[in-house]
Every structure is written in structure tokens, then in C-alpha cells.
Amino acid sequence: MSQVANKSDLPVSTAARRTGRVNLKPFAGLIDAVTVRDATPFQLAGSISHDNAEHGWIWVYRDLCPDLIDPETAAGGKVTAAELEQIMPQILSRMNASLDSAAKDQENNRRLRAALGSSEARDAIPVIIMALRSRALLGKAQAFGKALNTTADDAALATALQSMPLKDQALASLLFQAAIGYVANPTRIVAAIVKLSGNSSEAAVQRMGFSPVVEAMLAHAQNQLHVLQPTGPFADIDLICRCLDRFHRLVRALSGYIEFARGSRWATILAGATKQVSDRIEPRLRDVVPDINQAMRRGREGSDRLDNDRILAAVNGVYLMATIRECRDSLALNAMFDQAWSQSGQALELHLQRNLDLVRQHPGDAIIGARLDAGIKMAEIRFNPEYADTLRRARAAAERRA
DSSP states (O other), rough: OOOOHSSSSOOOOOHHHTTOOOOOOOOGGGGGGGGGGGOOOOOOOOOOEHHHHHHHHHHIIIIIIITTHHHHHHTOOOHHHHHHHHHHHHHHHHHHHHHHHHOOHHHHHHOOOOOOHHHHHHHHHHHHHHHHHHHHHHHHHHHHHHHTTTOOOOHHHHHHHTSTTSSSHHHHHHHHHHTTOOSOOOOHHHHHHHHHOOOOHHHHHTTTHHHHHHHHHHHHHHHHTTTTTSTTTTTTTTHHHHHHHHHHHHHHHHHHBBBTTTHHHHHHHHHHHHHHHHHHHHHHHHHHHHHHHHHHSSOOSSSSOHHHHHHHHHHHHHHHHHHHHHHHGSSSSSHHHHHHOOOOOOHHHHHHHHHHHHHHHHHTTHHHHHHHHHHHHHHHHOOOOOHHHHHHHHHHHHHHHH
8 A cells, every 4th residue: 555644745834834835845855754744633753743844944954054055945845855965964963963052051942942933843853863864764664664565474574573673762663654654454563563562462562662663553543634624525535535544444453452551642642533533524424415415306496407516525425434434443433424324325215216217207318317327326335336236227227118
């Protein structure tokens, strides 16, 4: 599976809005493997928010290295990774010197925080420095994540996981953050670390040094949040469904194998992420049945017309509902989903029968035909392909008789 979050478009960050820069690529993309979208509720080891990375990049080219990096070129996103590689030793040296100075003098620390724009951005600088130092390893970690997908033997998988630098937790956090995005089946990874830990408890996993794996999975689960806000008929429903499925795979892997201690930090993050995802999906789930009714109902006054936007919203809603059905174990939507699932089935059957009757009365009406086609497509998603085929045959028979 491709890394959904890292391949989708970035939102315009706070810094971008303030400076007029849109989608500025921090450090020419050298640390993209460990950056996550903004507005994630919990900060996790190994992940750097895009906003903080952007603040750090602006600070580097504007304040630390204006003699090495042209600020206007950098602000326009035209600095390449190859150009940055040539001067990376000087950049890292100046970043470390600035951090050392801030650590020794409170006033310097205050100035650094002001230059970066927030305490969060200031706290992220050491992680950014480590990511830049380890930039060559990040690409290898991504390849490692892809390789795990083809490792069929469980013993070989366990050996591969133990080959990571678990004794250096900070570095391991960065590497697993880069790798997990390319792991198609996170359940195998969690099952392997539980087996290596000898116990499924949270404490046992931490004791064996596998905290970076759990933190990376939680970070990637959170990283789906920015996409799961479906609004309007033209929302990218395919991307939303892929992100929802990815969230489910990560959460199911963690909650299904690890016994999280009640009230622990990991349990709190898991519960918080589940609530946020459910809260974002809930409004769209409420709209499914009304959208079906409005899309499939024939106009009562004046000439009949096809509402393409409403039909698109209805089809998207049924797609989303089908995905939620597969992911419901990782969501807090059981009661609402059961209601929407039942009512959508009843509504579809009713409208399909009405439109079939209309086809018999008006066999050449293109609008009725298009509306029925949309209903059959929704029935294929909501029920099954066999039922959709039955409806197609019923339509063909109705048109022949007419």
C-alpha cells in the first residue's frame, strides 16, 4: 500500500498563510518521510508536524544561513535537495550552535522561541536536526517498510524488526515513522513485536524497546485525520475511504494485540484518535439517507430534471457507508451506523421500485433512466452485485414490454 498520508496534498499551514507561501516544502523534502499533517491532537516521538518543520526551515534560511541559502529562492520553494546536501554540514553546525546557545542562556532561548513562532516549533528543532542527520537512513527505512510486505516468514520478520537500532530510541522512532507508512499489513508487525516481547501487555512491549513501533503506528493513524472531513458533493471520497481503511488497519493492529493499560498515554491517544475520526465522519453518515431520497425522487412540480450534484453526493455517501461497515470496529459509530445502514437499504428498495414503475410508464425518458442507473449503482454497493444484476434485468424487461 502506498503511503496515503504522505502522497496527498498538504493543507495550507499557518506559516504559509501568514507569509503568503503555499505548500512550502521544508528542507527541500529531505525530511518528508517523518513529517505529519498539522492539527494532530497528540505529539508522538519520531514525527514532525509540517507546520513545525516549515517554521524550522524558515528560521534556517532566513536567520541562520542567509549567506548559504538565498531567502527568496527558498521562499519560492526552488531550493533543491541536491543543493541543500552540499551545504548540510554548515547548516547542521549552525543549528546545533544556536541550540547550545539557547540551552546556556535564557534570553537566547526566548529569542529562539520567538524566531520560530511557538514553543512547539522550538521543541521540534532537536528532532529536525536528528532527522536531517539521519536523512540517508530515512530512505532506507522506507525501503525496509516495503520489504516487510514481502517477508512471508514470521521468523525472518522478527529478525528484521530486531535489526533496527532499538537501543537508540530516538533514532528508532524516526526510522519506524518512515517505515510504517509503507507497511501494508501492520497487524503482522504488531503480532511479531508481541511475540518477541513474550507478553501482550503495554509494559512488556515498552520493556523490549518496541515503543517506537507503537508510536509510529499511532502517529500514522492520527495522520489520517486531515483527510477525514468530507464536505460537499465533490469531496475526494476515494481518498477519504482509503484513509479510513488505513486508520482501521492501524488501530485494529494495535488494539487487537496489545493490552493497553487503563488510562495510559497510548490508550488515551487511541481513544482520542478514534473519537476524532468518528466525529468527523458522523455528519456525512447522517446525510446518506436524505441524499438518497433527494437524488432518487422525481420532481413533483414542473419539468423533471436530474440533480447531478445530489446523485454524486448520494453515491459517495453509499461508498463511504460501505467503507464504514468494514471499519466499524475501529470507530465509535455503531448505533448511528446501524440506523443509517438499515434506513438506506429501505430507501433504496423503495426508490428503485418506483423508478422501475416509471420506466414502464415512460420507457424513453433519459432522466428517469439515468436516475435508475444511479440507484442500481448504489444498490450494487449497498447490497451486492447479484442484486444489481437482477435490477438491470428487471429494467431491460420493463423496457421491452413497454
